[in-house]
Amino acid sequence: MKTLKFQKNILIFSFLVIPVILLFMFVVYPAVELFYNSLTSWNGISDTKKFIGLENYRRMFFDSPDVWRSLRNNATYFIIHLLFIPLELAIAMVLDSKIRAKDFFKTVVFLPYVINGVAIAYAFSFFYSPYNGALNEILRALGMEWAIQNWLSNENIVNYSLVVISLWKFCGFHVILFLAALQSIPRDILEAAVIDGANPIQIYFRIIIPSIVIVIEFLLFHNMRGALQVFDIPFLVTQGGPGYASSTFTLYTIDTAFKYDSFGMASSMGVTLLVLILVLSWFQKKVFRLGRNST
Amino acid sequence: MIAENAVMPNKKLFKKKKTVYISQLAKYIILGIITVIVFLPILITLFASFKTPPKIAADFPLKAPNFLNFENYKVVFTKGKILTGFKNSALLVVISVVINAFLGSMTSYTLNRFKFKFSKVIMALFYVGMVIPVYVTEIARFPLIHSLGVYNTILAPIIIYAATDLMQIYIYTQFVEKISKSIDESAMIDGCTYFGIFFKIIFPLLLPATSTLTIIKAVDIMNDMYIPYLYMPSGKLRTMTTTLMDFSSARAGAWELLSAAIIIVMLPTVIIYLIFQKLIFAGIVAGAVKE
Numbered sequence: 411m412k413t414l415k416f417q418k419n420i421l422i423f424s425f426l427v428i429p430v431i432l433l434f435m436f437v438v439y440p441a442v443e444l445f446y447n448s449l450t451s452w453n454g455i456s457d458t459k460k461f462i463g464l465e466n467y468r469r470m471f472f473d474s475p476d477v478w479r480s481l482r483n484n485a486t487y488f489i490i491h492l493l494f495i496p497l498e499l500a501i502a503m504v505l506d507s508k509i510r511a512k513d514f515f516k517t518v519v520f521l522p523y524v525i526n527g528v529a530i531a532y533a534f535s536f537f538y539s540p541y542n543g544a545l546n547e548i549l550r551a552l553g554m555e556w557a558i559q560n561w562l563s564n565e566n567i568v569n570y571s572l573v574v575i576s577l578w579k580f581c582g583f584h585v586i587l588f589l590a591a592l593q594s595i596p597r598d599i600l601e602a603a604v605i606d607g608a609n610p611i612q613i614y615f616r617i618i619i620p621s622i623v624i625v626i627e628f629l630l631f632h633n634m635r636g637a638l639q640v641f642d643i644p645f646l647v648t649q650g651g652p653g654y655a656s657s658t659f660t661l662y663t664i665d666t667a668f669k670y671d672s673f674g675m676a677s678s679m680g681v682t683l684l685v686l687i688l689v690l691s692w693f694q695k696k697v698f699r700l701g702r703n704s705t
Numbered sequence: 706m707i708a709e710n711a712v713m714p715n716k717k718l719f720k721k722k723k724t725v726y727i728s729q730l731a732k733y734i735i736l737g738i739i740t741v742i743v744f745l746p747i748l749i750t751l752f753a754s755f756k757t758p759p760k761i762a763a764d765f766p767l768k769a770p771n772f773l774n775f776e777n778y779k780v781v782f783t784k785g786k787i788l789t790g791f792k793n794s795a796l797l798v799v800i801s802v803v804i805n806a807f808l809g810s811m812t813s814y815t816l817n818r819f820k821f822k823f824s825k826v827i828m829a830l831f832y833v834g835m836v837i838p839v840y841v842t843e844i845a846r847f848p849l850i851h852s853l854g855v856y857n858t859i860l861a862p863i864i865i866y867a868a869t870d871l872m873q874i875y876i877y878t879q880f881v882e883k884i885s886k887s888i889d890e891s892a893m894i895d896g897c898t899y900f901g902i903f904f905k906i907i908f909p910l911l912l913p914a915t916s917t918l919t920i921i922k923a924v925d926i927m928n929d930m931y932i933p934y935l936y937m938p939s940g941k942l943r944t945m946t947t948t949l950m951d952f953s954s955a956r957a958g959a960w961e962l963l964s965a966a967i968i969i970v971m972l973p974t975v976i977i978y979l980i981f982q983k984l985i986f987a988g989i990v991a992g993a994v995k996e
Contacts, residue, residue: 544745
């Protein structure tokens with residue numbers, strides 16, 4: 411029995427030693443470092459880090475209008491994605507109903523999520539381009555010359571142009587999650603409701619919505635996290651420009667670190683992002699719990 | 706009264722048939738529009754990749770090209786170093802998938818089956834790691850990778866993929882929970898060692914989880930831009946994705962060549978998706994819907 415226990419301990423140790431070391435070195439330690447660096451004026455290279463207290467945070471909150479502008483762009487991603495959630499649910503319901511070529515449409519809907527993001531970003535750069543770009547050409551062919559724009563260089567439009575790319579990429583992912591939840595609703599419950607004379611609206615609000623509440627909660631969480639962390643689309647398509655018109659909080663942070671070598675400042679922005687995500691997740695969880703208890 | 710009642714159901718039935726027909730039609734119209742939206746940017750790029758620059762300027766973007774003009778593809782393959790990119794991406798995928806499958810399944814099994822000091826703490830730390838935003842933590846990880854001397858080597862992304870992919874632990878744990886503990890116990894009675902139980906019984910039973918994670922991981926790594934871009938700036942270490950980035954900045958405005966490069970880089974993950982679709986759906990759903 412003693413040898414058995416010994417053997418068990420060896421297994422626990424040998425199986426966990428590498429993952430736990432990796433976890434501490436590359437996840438826990440950087441997170442702690444991020445906090446510490448945020449209190450310094452470190453440039454990322456020098457051996458000494460000068461401690462400056464909360465100066466970075468003060469500058470970020472009060473002296474950096476571009477940070478706020480970037481954060482507002484993140485909010486645009488969040489809100490527009492939010493508005494698409496009912497539509498995504500509707501599409502999932504169509505895919506869940508009796509239709510032909512269901513598998514084909516399912517494949518198509520999810521395709522954008524799997525395609526290489528860099529390839530997509532460049533394909534859309536071409537699509538929006540003022541030189542032989544397809545979008546303006548199509549508008550011209552449709553006789554809609556008035557709608558022709560500089561999609562990526564007009565300050566007022568550029569961020570929306572990028573949000574469209576994000577919608578193109580992620581909506582299908584949401585639809586598939588909704589579809590999975592819908593398919594997990596037992597058929598006999600739906601049939602019983604129909605026999606009992608429930609109309610489609612009642613079925614929608616009384617059976618379907620409550621069953622997919624977990625997915626909705628996940629999507630809101632995913633949307634919030636995703637919207638706050640938008641990086642590759644503006645990085646690849648516009649570099650945040652013109653000016654900061656399509657910059658996002660993460661893009662601004664990464665630029666601050668790797669372009670302007672202000673690792674201290676960038677760290678304080680990273681910490682802010684982390685706190686923002688934690689607070690909003692907590693808040694969202696509270697709201698959902700409240701909603702669940704009241705019904 | 707009786708006569709009227711006899712007619713009514715028929716009328717109703719007719720009306721119902723008509724609305725069913727209309728709603729079916731509406732469904733196909735919606736799905737048709739979605740299909741067009743999904744394929745529009747891909748199709749335009751595909752067409753452009755077979756066109757010459759004057760054709761791109763003159764033709765309507767949706768006008769089909771001469772599909773036998775492989776000139777642009779030739780240039781991408783000969784000058785774009787696409788094959789180096791393929792090789793590096795493939796290498797990265799194979800190594801990372803093997804490492805992650807073993808580390809992930811071993812961690813999940815140990816933390817699920819044995820209760821010991823700190824087991825709860827370790828589990829909690831793995832879950833906390835999932836909340837930390839990905840892009841910004843690189844600000845603190847970057848100097849660490851530098852000081853370890855693995856910057857600009859293929860080890861940098863391998864280490865980061867192994868250490869930071871915590872989703873697999875979550876998915877493996879779901880599967881380990883489903884394997885009955887009585888299997889462990891009866892193997893134990895038959896004289897199997899703890900290591901034997903894992904390698905001969907548990908790991909093979911986790912094959913569905915492993916295959917799902919393999920496919921998802923492969924697609925993720927092939928599509929990843931940020932980690933290779935940040936940690937492997939050397940030309941020899943370009944992955945498919947960073948090769949495309951290079952190609953784009955070197956030939957800004959040459960849409961015909963860039964389009965060909967885009968299509969080439971798109972293809973591997975799309976092919977994997979079309980073959981292993983079921984696994985991808987299963988993994989995405991398992992990874993997403995959690996309490």
